[in-house]
Amino acid sequence: MKILLADDDKVTRIRLTAYLHGWGHEVLAAADGLEAWERFRKEPCWLVVSDWQMPGMNGVELVQRIRADAKPGNYVYVILLTSRSEKSDLVEGMEAGADDFVSKPFDKEELRVRIRAGERVIQLERALAEGYQQLAAVNNRMRESLEAAARIQRAFLPKTGQVFPGVQAAWRYLPCDELAGDTLNILCLDDEHLCFYVADVCGHGVAASLLSMTLSRLMSKGAGTEGVLIRHRPDGDAPEPVGPAEVARHLNERFPWNPEAMEYFTLFYGLLNVRTRQLRYVCAGHPRPVLVPATAPAERLLSDPPAVGLLPGAEFVEHTMRLAPGDRLYAFTDGLVEALSPVEEEFGEERLVAAAATRRSRDLPDSIHALVGDVDAWRGRGEPADDQCIIGLEIT
Template sequence: MKVLIAEDDRISRRMLQRQLEEWGHDVVAAVDGRDAWEKFQADEYSIVVSDWMMPEMDGIDLVRRIRKSETAGYVYVILLTARSKKEDIIVGMEAGADDFLSKPFDRGELRVRLRAGERIIHLERSLAQRNAQLQEANKRMTRDLEAAAKVQQSLLPSSLPEVPQARFAWHYRPCDELAGDFLNVLRLGERHVGIYVADVSGHGVAASLLSVSISRVMTPHATASSLLLKPDASGKYRVVAPGEVVAELNRRFPMEECGDRYFTIIYGVLDLESLEFRYASAGHPPVVVVPSKRAPEALEVASLAVGWVPDVEYEEHSVRLASGDRFLLYTDGIPEAMNSDMEQFGQERMLASIDGLRCETLDASVASLVRTVESWCGGTGPKDDVSLLAVEIV
């Protein structure tokens, strides 16, 4: 190890230097505290052995300067002194000294104290190396999470279908970098629009990966593997009924094959000619219908989440809509949002908020509802992902 000696007595300095070099250290000797400080600034040292009493700058001042300086690693400081009073030891420790050695020094005691310093330096270097490795791993993990979040964000609606019969608006707010919520609005030919909101149990990477996998099978392309559109013998396609879609999701994503994760979903098809919305729910919060001239209503449906039980048949439900009507699909992050008193926002409060926003535009009403929920939660915001998809019949 590289050791800096600060000793104004020439004989003591030469004895120290010769002894340390004999033990294999790379030694630089300084004639006083100021000379030692200049040498310390010009190079890097692992251990400093300094006399207490020196001209120009004493050992205490030298130690204080060393501790205030920026060094590549920890510097172990041993003070040489003839002082033995408790008060003197306290002064040296408060200045930053690690150990003390009585003058005239004993060869065996010097070696033991140097070895103690070497152990501490080795431990500090090992800790610094581990910390650097952890920081690099954390940087890689952060980059991976950011990349995964971008992939997940890319599966959200980049543009909404433009149809004369309806308007669409949505909001998506993950509580972590990666979320278990996902939603979409998909054009299924000229007459139909597919709409879904889903919520994978849990958060983080596992929930996000499952949500991405599900999103990829919820494609509007008419292929043999598509869930939403199926080609027929004539080369045309049929829109798959919502109950069939959810049942197929349940078959493809059993909980035991998904890391014990399940998900809830509402998937429905809006018929742009009849203005009928047919949907199936798998353990998801109820659709909220907002008739233009009546109070909002939550359409409760009893059903099992996807992945819990095999071979489940999911019942289909429908609602006939008219001009001015709205309906909302959302995840449980809205009604289950809690305030500081651990009180949930709740369905009743949610319905009242929706009712009070019916005069706003669809986009504005979605934004206002989210702000209301965030205000309910206080400064921390919701502890769960919040997703909301709203539809208005023109």
């Protein structure tokens, strides 16, 4: 090991150099603290043995400069040689950054074992630094993978600025982690129909996000593409939208209950005829959407069990209603209504209904922004414990 030796006494310097060479070390010798500092800057060492009292720059000042110049992963072990024995002197040296002391006149064997102790500390520091670098590299790769997955997940969200016939749409998507178990979208299925949905996969993290992305991909097929949302008629005419209850049944078959994974999701799925303004929907174990009519009090729509993926062969209840111009509908995940205040009280559905009603005079995007702001204010300084997603439609 390369050792920097600093001592203004020539005889002591020669003796120490001989000892260190004999123990297999390379020695950089300096006659005072200033010379030692210059040599250290040019040839950094892992271990420094320095006299305390030297002209120009003493050992304590040398230690302070070495510590001030320290770089992560390059710990320098410093031993001070001193004839001082007062406790205050030792405290001064330790506070400056010295690791050990050897009293003058020093014993050769004592110095040898203290050098060996310093080597063990340095080896441990190197191992820790290497382990940290490896861990940092792994974390960087994981972060890059999570960021890539998050980009894929966001790609299934509604396109910014997208225009839909007969309605205005707005939404917020706020994952509590890098990846979300919530998803939402709005799609044109044909000239007369659009669909919109909000889903909340049970759990958090990668497992929930994988199911969420699979669901989003499955339901992302739009106009004219046969799949979960569109089917061809037996007579061969143009494709037609699949009804909400049938969509839920298909998804329940597609994502059957697995007791090992224990994955399922709640779902609101709405199918709107933009010409007649008829809305058909299922709300499978999902928080009840909020309807804010143009000329009536706000109300909650119906929700029915079970969630999707819980019960094989489950039947899902479909509801039908007719909307009017100016009516607004908000569908959201439970991260909004279950947000906790500092005293552990939920925001709740009633507060969300009231907040939506009081924001009726604002335009739709601003009202959604305000609703999320109300939930944030309710939570206070606490971080969200769950994803928060909301989509709003207004009949134009």
